[in-house]
Amino acid sequence: MTGLEPFGARLRRAMDERGPLCVGIDPHASLLSEWGLGDNVDGLERFSRTVVEAVADRVAVLKPQSAFFERFGSRGLAVLETTVREAREAGALVVMDAKRGDIGSTMAAYAEAFLHKDAPLFSDALTVSPYLGYGSLSPAVALARESGAGLFVLALTSNPEGGEVQHAVRADGRTVGATVLGHLALENAGEEPLGSFGAVVGATLGDLSSYDLDMGGPILAPGIGAQGAAPGDLPSVFGRAVRNVVPNVSRGVLRHGPETVALRDASERFADEIRAALTSA
Numbered sequence: 001m002t003g004l005e006p007f008g009a010r011l012r013r014a015m016d017e018r019g020p021l022c023v024g025i026d027p028h029a030s031l032l033s034e035w036g037l038g039d040n041v042d043g044l045e046r047f048s049r050t051v052v053e054a055v056a057d058r059v060a061v062l063k064p065q066s067a068f069f070e071r072f073g074s075r076g077l078a079v080l081e082t083t084v085r086e087a088r089e090a091g092a093l094v095v096m097d098a099k100r101g102d103i104g105s106t107m108a109a110y111a112e113a114f115l116h117k118d119a120p121l122f123s124d125a126l127t128v129s130p131y132l133g134y135g136s137l138s139p140a141v142a143l144a145r146e147s148g149a150g151l152f153v154l155a156l157t158s159n160p161e162g163g164e165v166q167h168a169v170r171a172d173g174r175t176v177g178a179t180v181l182g183h184l185a186l187e188n189a190g191e192e193p194l195g196s197f198g199a200v201v202g203a204t205l206g207d208l209s210s211y212d213l214d215m216g217g218p219i220l221a222p223g224i225g226a227q228g229a230a231p232g233d234l235p236s237v238f239g240r241a242v243r244n245v246v247p248n249v250s251r252g253v254l255r256h257g258p259e260t261v262a263l264r265d266a267s268e269r270f271a272d273e274i275r276a277a278l279t280s281a
């Protein structure tokens with residue numbers, strides 16, 4: 001299979017050209033209602049198309065959250081396919097937020113579903129959970145390499161409950177989260193200008209100086225906006241690794257819909273604040 005240029009290289013270029021913002025496509029039932037749309041497939045379709053029209057030609061990354069599409073069964077998945085295709089056609093990279101994780105042999109099928117270049121839901125990258133053991137992800141790592149796609153592996157998540165697993169200390173004295181970051185550093189070794197195997201690290205987490213976040217790959221940083229973090233927090237949370245951070249905002253942008261112009265303005269405001277925060281870092 002001839003793959004695309006590696007995801008990390010494509011992402012670095014997109015971040016340099018467009019800035020690093022990732023806008024999430026999270027069609028919550030409450031947002032559909034606020035936008036005057038029905039909580040049905042037509043509403044889902046209108047919502048997703050509007051977000052793509054508003055920002056896919058200007059942000060580096062769009063991140064559809066699969067659960068909100070799965071809610072509507074096969075017709076929701078058809079909307080997800082269209083959303084991914086139209087976002088990519090408009091020049092955005094698509095990170096499919098499906099947070100898959102399973103035993104290795106089943107993980108291979110999840111990888112086929114999202115990372116095989118001929119799959120209907122092929123995406124530039126996929127969020128995955130390493131909490132069945134990092135090694136269980138190896139079929140996804142292998143297929144991502146072959147396709148020129150990437151992974152974002154949950155390392156230190158933005159939710160307060162995540163710490164009970166991720167900050168747990170192993171017998172060798174390292175935390176579970178640090179162990180995941182260590183695996184990613186090995187995957188990305190020697191990859192220039194940026195590896196394709198990223199971590200998810202919440203922007204809400206405050207001081208992370210005890211973690212080595214500089215693991216050669218991108219860091220997807222959710223938590224800005226609705227979960228309380230702000231663009232100005234990025235330099236202090238991520239330190240030197242901030243240059244590789246892809247900050248995600250979902251509800252913080254989406255609540256400004258349904259007008260395309262208002263969505264675009266909200267996204268530009270976040271992009272400007274992020275640029276200002278990174279320049280001062």
Ligand SMILES: O=C(O)c1cc(=O)[nH]c(=O)n1[C@@H]1O[C@H](COP(=O)(O)O)[C@@H](O)[C@H]1O
Pocket residue numbers: 024026065097127156157158159200201202220222223224225226227248249250251252
């Ligand atoms: O993998 C993710 O994207 C993710 C990881 C994490 O630690 N925290 C987190 O909020 N997310 C996702 O990021 C988005 C955040 O949405 P907002 O809180 O509305 O900006 C949601 O789609 C979450 O599922």
